[in-house]
Amino acid sequence: MFSTLDVDIRPGSGIGMFEIGSSLWSVIEMLRGLQHLFPQVEVKFDPDTSSITPIILHLRPHFDLLFSGLHQRLHTICLRKLRDPHPPVTLRYKDTVISSSEEHLIRVRVNRTFGPTYPGDELKYPGVWFSFEDDTIGEGLKGGVPHPEDRGQEVKRVFVSQTDIASEQRDALDEVAPCAVMHGDVARAVIKVHDGVLLHFYLSTAAPLHIRLGETTAQDLNIDLGPPPRVHYKEDERMMIHSPNPLAGADERSIDYFYNYFQHGIDFLICGQTNVVRKIILHSNVPGSPLFQRYKRCLWELEGKPEDDEDDTPPRMHFYDKFETIGHFLSPKDPPPSMLLDRTDEEDGITLPSSTTRLYGYDGVILEVTEASQVVTVILF
Incomplete structure (x- = not known):
């Protein structure tokens, strides 16, 4: 029996225990005390550019954490496999449950919760966006194949980043701007x-x-x-x-x-x-x-x-x-x-x-x- 992973979403700031701008060292230190929730942590990086490589932590099955290459700061959080029961995930926004094992997150619920946004194959808001493609974090940052705007279309991944992806002001692999957690x-x-x-x-x-x-x-x-x-x-x-x-x-x-x-x-x-x-x-x-x-x-x-x-x-x-x-x-x-x-x-x-x-x-x-x-x-x- 798995305990529920109950996390809140904070656009531009974080998801659950993960805060944008946190250092790689502090996040892994925290994960050492959360082995009951994240028993498997996989670290991925480019060995050919090890001192400046962006780093991804895979916390299976639900989280991918992308860290910037130079400062090793948490840049983007990806929450995925919302329906995977090992463990089940409950996602909240401002104390309101928007996704759980009983009620899945769909396009119309995102629209009702966050309001209107620009058209596209993803629902993008400042600091957060919702994808309907279940791919890797790297492919998700590039966008996917457009889908018809079906009200019942199920959200497969949720991204939170300091970067406003919708306005394309900064590259997805830029360094994180100084923020309170630093x-x-x-x-x-x-x-x-x-x-x-x-x-x-x-x-x-x-x-x-x-x-x-x-x-x-x-x-x-x-x-x-x-x-x-x-x-x-x-x-x-x-x-x-x-x-x-x-x-x-x-x-x-x-x-x-x-x-x-x-x-x-x-x-x-x-x-x-x-x-x-x-x-x-x-x-x-x-x-x-x-x-x-x-x-x-x-x-x-x-x-x-x-x-x-x-x-x-x-x-x-x-x-x-x-x-x-x-x-x-x-x-x-x-x-x-x-x-x-x-x-x-x-x-x-x-x-x-x-x-x-x-x-x-x-x-x-x-x-x-x-x-x-x-x-x-x-x-x-």
């Missing part, structure tokens, strides 16, 4: 080598938050970013074997700890003695990489040196640029020697098509790079 999220993280990072927040008029290496304290982070979801004490000292003096200060290093801000895609390594930030780690959340979905995508920009003191727009590299471009930006010389890292070595039962990454060290920066030349992690020290 409030408090990091909009941009500008990396300044040997200095730190500037965090710009969505819907904020305040100055960017400047987190400095060797100056910002753990207390500052608690005040400015709130308590971290996890504090992790640094016990892995295997990299110290590459240090010129691996035994020096081992006791002091063992008490360093991380502040893990998964919801911002950022970690801070904090000195155990001084409680000051020693390293900053920013994550790209690239699909198919070993750390995918552990952190929200951080939209980082690596800032270069300005041409002169009056240069207000120094050159920058972005998270979606290839390693070869970023590496040349950091150092025009040949790439430095790299070290292999397999993050699945200590994870039994996890297999990935490409689990190995490489670490490239530059002056003040370490890049973790996939075989497809995507930078998945930036470490500032």
